[in-house]
Amino acid sequence: MSGTRALQKEKTRQAIIQAALAHLSADHSFSSMSLREVAREAGIAPTSFYRHFDDMEALGLTLVDESGVTLRSLMRKARSRIERKGSVIQTSVDTFMEFVEKNPNIFRLLLRERTGISPAFRDAVAREIQHFKEELSDYLAQESDYTPDQAFTLAEGLVTLVFNAGAEALDLAADKRDALKERTIMQLRYLTFGAKACHLDDALNVSIKAS
Amino acid sequence: MSGTRALQKEKTRQAIIQAALAHLSADHSFSSMSLREVAREAGIAPTSFYRHFDDMEALGLTLVDESGVTLRSLMRKARSRIERKGSVIQTSVDTFMEFVEKNPNIFRLLLRERTGISPAFRDAVAREIQHFKEELSDYLAQESDYTPDQAFTLAEGLVTLVFNAGAEALDLAADKRDALKERTIMQLRYLTFGAKACHLDDALNVSIKAS
DNA sequence: GGCTTAAGTGTACAGCTGTACGCTGGATTG
DNA sequence: CAATCCAGCGTACAGCTGTACACTTAAGCC
Numbered sequence: 001m002s003g004t005r006a007l008q009k010e011k012t013r014q015a016i017i018q019a020a021l022a023h024l025s026a027d028h029s030f031s032s033m034s035l036r037e038v039a040r041e042a043g044i045a046p047t048s049f050y051r052h053f054d055d056m057e058a059l060g061l062t063l064v065d066e067s068g069v070t071l072r073s074l075m076r077k078a079r080s081r082i083e084r085k086g087s088v089i090q091t092s093v094d095t096f097m098e099f100v101e102k103n104p105n106i107f108r109l110l111l112r113e114r115t116g117i118s119p120a121f122r123d124a125v126a127r128e129i130q131h132f133k134e135e136l137s138d139y140l141a142q143e144s145d146y147t148p149d150q151a152f153t154l155a156e157g158l159v160t161l162v163f164n165a166g167a168e169a170l171d172l173a174a175d176k177r178d179a180l181k182e183r184t185i186m187q188l189r190y191l192t193f194g195a196k197a198c199h200l201d202d203a204l205n206v207s208i209k210a211s
Numbered sequence: 212m213s214g215t216r217a218l219q220k221e222k223t224r225q226a227i228i229q230a231a232l233a234h235l236s237a238d239h240s241f242s243s244m245s246l247r248e249v250a251r252e253a254g255i256a257p258t259s260f261y262r263h264f265d266d267m268e269a270l271g272l273t274l275v276d277e278s279g280v281t282l283r284s285l286m287r288k289a290r291s292r293i294e295r296k297g298s299v300i301q302t303s304v305d306t307f308m309e310f311v312e313k314n315p316n317i318f319r320l321l322l323r324e325r326t327g328i329s330p331a332f333r334d335a336v337a338r339e340i341q342h343f344k345e346e347l348s349d350y351l352a353q354e355s356d357y358t359p360d361q362a363f364t365l366a367e368g369l370v371t372l373v374f375n376a377g378a379e380a381l382d383l384a385a386d387k388r389d390a391l392k393e394r395t396i397m398q399l400r401y402l403t404f405g406a407k408a409c410h411l412d413d414a415l416n417v418s419i420k421a422s
Numbered sequence: 423g424g425c426t427t428a429a430g431t432g433t434a435c436a437g438c439t440g441t442a443c444g445c446t447g448g449a450t451t452g
Numbered sequence: 453c454a455a456t457c458c459a460g461c462g463t464a465c466a467g468c469t470g471t472a473c474a475c476t477t478a479a480g481c482c
Contacts, residue, residue: 005479009429029328031243034469047471048430055470108326115322115378117240122382157398160375161368167326171333186409187368193408194401216449220459245439258441259460266440424482431476438469443462450457 013052015042024105064124067106089188100166154195224263226253235316275335278317300399311377344370365406
């Protein structure tokens, strides 16, 4: 029961995971990656792969799950930063952009498999993003007094804008990245301000919606 | 010079293009499509493919260009609808969603290759979307009196939200699609309203930005 | 200390891929 | 009419893929 065996197994399992992540890049996606390629990179025989995963799809789903863990720890970090410093929007964007810069490959994985070939992948990524939206929605509903629907609509918009900015930042030179970041921040402000106004509006039973 | 020959050539060229488009679906992307597959579907020998395109990438770029044509005709249509009926946001979303529903495969192509493996593809798609942003930006700047920067920032946000909604609509049942459409419209309203407010704000030299 | 279990190996095979090459037959040209 | 061109074909080949199968060898167990 000491687990010399189990320990070694876990070690090569991690080697496989790391090999797959390492091979991700702008010019190499997970779906274009072969089982043999991963095995080669991990330093094992192709057939040994099966001792750890049923097939490449199973490995991919594991990667998505792992990236979910990373993302959620990121969110917790952002929240504590907000509680210390205040500015929700600025902090969120900074934190997210930091994540994209530090984990471009994980982000690329999510980005690509979100619209990829495998239904299981698409679902897994969609679930991660949905988490993101819901957590932000809860936070917003609690801070201001939006209705649940309004909070979710706003949160969804914010997440969409930030996520997309991250995607564009990936391929951008550092100087243009700052401009993008600024535009994104403005867009988030517009959205938040509009939501607030519309909320007050509803409360007063007036309508700006026709505008 | 009558062109029986050239005519036939154009015909099989179109057959190739149509074969590629027809084979696109939720579970089959362009990048996962082989040259032989396209040739089979088009009813020609694999090697005949080379009489028309250098390789699959060249065919892909052609498809992206064609989709650009479709998109731009779409925009013109939307604009004339707006001039007749008025509501910018509602009309834009309706038109775009109609496009996505009628040309899911073209939209999938753009969506996937935007984050794909090939730099040429990514650039081509980015250029199409940039067109979109710029045309909308011009339109906004002309209708209201935003500064060019503000107009572009707003346009970019709007395009991002609509494009993403289209992507999500692809995999959604019809009943949930309506809810998504409604949320998207609200988000666009928030964004537009916030931009307007912020613009007036700037003009008066006050600041809501700290909010 | 012997028996069992299982992670990792090497070989093998069928099926797919892109594409080089030489040919054919009908349209085009002079 | 004869000469040329060229879209489309069939064959061929090397290189890659996933994975079935039988094996070794070291750890775990009684």
